[in-house]
Amino acid sequence: MRDEILSFTHDLVAIPTENPPGSHYRPCVELISKKLVAMGLRPRLIRVHGGDKLHPRFCLMVPYGKGKKKLYFHGHYDVVPGWNSEQFKPRIRQGRFYGRGAADMKAGLAAMVYAIRALQLADVRIDGQICLVFVPDEETGGAFGTRYLFDKGYIGKDDCVGMLMPEPTGGVAWNACRGAISLSVSVKGKPVHVVLQKEGINAFEQMVVLSNALVKLKESVEKRTTRYSVALGESKNSILMLGGICRCGTNFNVVPGTCTFTIERRINPEENFANEKKRLMDILAKFRKGGMKISVEILQEGEPGGVSSSGDLADALGWSVRQTTNRPLRFKMCPGLLEIRYYLRNGIPAYAYGPGSIRRAHHPQEYVEVDRVLQCTTVYSLTALRMLSTGEHV
Numbered sequence: 121m122r123d124e125i126l127s128f129t130h131d132l133v134a135i136p137t138e139n140p141p142g143s144h145y146r147p148c149v150e151l152i153s154k155k156l157v158a159m160g161l162r163p164r165l166i167r168v169h170g171g172d173k174l175h176p177r178f179c180l181m182v183p184y185g186k187g188k189k190k191l192y193f194h195g196h197y198d199v200v201p202g203w204n205s206e207q208f209k210p211r212i213r214q215g216r217f218y219g220r221g222a223a224d225m226k227a228g229l230a231a232m233v234y235a236i237r238a239l240q241l242a243d244v245r246i247d248g249q250i251c252l253v254f255v256p257d258e259e260t261g262g263a264f265g266t267r268y269l270f271d272k273g274y275i276g277k278d279d280c281v282g283m284l285m286p287e288p289t290g291g292v293a294w295n296a297c298r299g300a301i302s303l304s305v306s307v308k309g310k311p312v313h314v315v316l317q318k319e320g321i322n323a324f325e326q327m328v329v330l331s332n333a334l335v336k337l338k339e340s341v342e343k344r345t346t347r348y349s350v351a352l353g354e355s356k357n358s359i360l361m362l363g364g365i366c367r368c369g370t371n372f373n374v375v376p377g378t379c380t381f382t383i384e385r386r387i388n389p390e391e392n393f394a395n396e397k398k399r400l401m402d403i404l405a406k407f408r409k410g411g412m413k414i415s416v417e418i419l420q421e422g423e424p425g426g427v428s429s430s431g432d433l434a435d436a437l438g439w440s441v442r443q444t445t446n447r448p449l450r451f452k453m454c455p456g457l458l459e460i461r462y463y464l465r466n467g468i469p470a471y472a473y474g475p476g477s478i479r480r481a482h483h484p485q486e487y488v489e490v491d492r493v494l495q496c497t498t499v500y501s502l503t504a505l506r507m508l509s510t511g512e513h514v
Contacts, residue, residue: 121241122494125234126217128155129493132197132226133210133219139198139259142175148197149178152229152254156182159237166274168256168264177264180254181274184236189248191433191507192275192283192468193232193500194459195225196258196265203484216487223476223488228286229254231475231493235500246508248281258459261420266459270466281507282433283463286474286496287454288481288488293437294472295451296348296426297458299387301397301418304365304380305330305404308413311370311377320375324368327379330407330414331362334383337403338362341396346388348426348453359386382419389426389453397421425461426453433469436506440499441473454478473499 135148149165156163161182168177183190199221202208207220217227236250253275255265269275287294307330309323338360345356361384369376387396401416408414428434429451441449454472463470475492 121234121237121497125230125493125497126212126490128233129217129222129227129230130210132229133222134208136202136205136208137198137221137256138201139257140201142172142177142198142256145176145178145198145256149180149254152180152197152233155233156252159233159240166269168268171264177256177268179256179265179269179274180252181269182252183249184239184252185246185249185508187246187248187508188279189508190251190280191248191504192251192253192280192463193235194253194255194266194283194285194463195229195232196255196459197226197229198256198259199224199226200259200482207484207486212490215490217490217493218485218487220486223288223486224481225286225288225474225476227476227488227493228288228474228496231286231496231500234497235504238497238501239504244505245510246504247510248508250504250508255459261422261457262459262462266462270462277466277468280468283460283468283470284433284437284500284503285458285460285470285472286500287458287472288476288478289454289473290351290477290479292351292450292452293434294454294458294460295429295434296346296389296453297424297461298359298389298454298456299391299393299424299461300420300422300457301383301385301387301400302420303383303400304417304419305383306378306380306415308415309375309377309379312375314373314375317375320377322375323379324376326412327368327381330404330412331381333403333407334360334362337399344388344391346390346453348389349451350455351452354455358388358391359384386456387424389424391424393423422457423461423465425458425464427460427464427469427471431469433471433503433507436503437471437473437499439506440502443502444495444498
């Protein structure tokens with residue numbers, strides 16, 4: 121099925137589902153739906169209510185098989201904005217499939233779909249259902265995608281044996297992820313000409329005082345480490361970064377009236393999300409109470425999560441990887457947010473394993489190895505067989 125898989129990946133990548141703002145979502149879900157219908161499946165299109173009316177959101181779900189047990193294959197079809205339109209012109213060179221979203225994660229979506237197609241062509245029966253889920257808005261936190269499906273009851277934990285997600289994991293499986301709180305903080309002052317600075321209020325100088333307090337928090341939280349394994353070169357330490365974006369003032373000879381900067385807090389699975397968010401907000405509230413005019417915008421937030429590297433699904437995934445690649449599977453913590461957190465929060469074991477590398481995702485020359493796409497398709501098929509076996513095949 122190599123040519124079919126690559127052709128489907130080509131068609132997916134060619135649709136510029138950039139998020140933000142959430143463009144071309146409808147053509148993408150229609151393409152996926154058409155493919156599923158051609159396979160004899162009956163997909164359900166779910167219109168997400170709320171959010172940007174100019175860019176409506178859609179989720180797509182479809183079961184394959186019959187029975188109570190459910191194994192979810194879950195992926196997102198939105199991609200980060202491209203650097204230019206050329207990135208949405210898919211191409212294969214020297215065994216690599218190039219294009220925006222190829223690694224994160226449209227090749228993975230193709231692997232999900234064709235894992236089921238492989239079972240169909242092999243005429244293999246399963247005891248249960250493989251539930252395909254396609255969502256938007258993963259790149260902006262999942263509020264109008266995965267979270268919506270859980271909030272509205274489209275996904276439940278009853279009889280669910282687990283979830284697999286084809287994130288670009290680089291050959292490992294991710295069984296944990298950090299949480300995130302991203303804030304944009306604006307300090308308001310009073311702009312006047314420099315020669316009248318005593319009549320003004322310098323927003324930059326106030327920001328410096330505030331940021332010094334945040335640096336003390338940074339020194340404290342970054343001493344904490346996670347017990348989960350991390351990839352080579354990545355840190356086990358918790359993270360607080362200041363000033364990813366920093367804007368201030370209007371001219372060199374004017375007292376700055378506004379200073380805006382960002383706070384990026386990445387929280388290890390062992391830390392309590394609510395407590396860490398409160399610690400940040402308490403510092404801002406303290407300075408606001410002292411007279412500093414501060415406004416805060418939450419850019420994104422998501423809880424951390426983690427699950428054991430052993431258990432039925434982990435063992436089935438590891439077995440499938442060994443059968444396919446002749447290599448043992450290693451479990452690592454993803455350095456960023458993952459939508460496995462929504463499943464873990466509901467008591468469902470969830471892992472990310474997919475073609476591509478996180479180092480190439482969001483890159484101007486994003487690509488995925490063709491062989492890895494085919495391997496991932498095989499791994500997903502075998503894992504489903506292992507988890508939903510009738511006892512006749514595995």
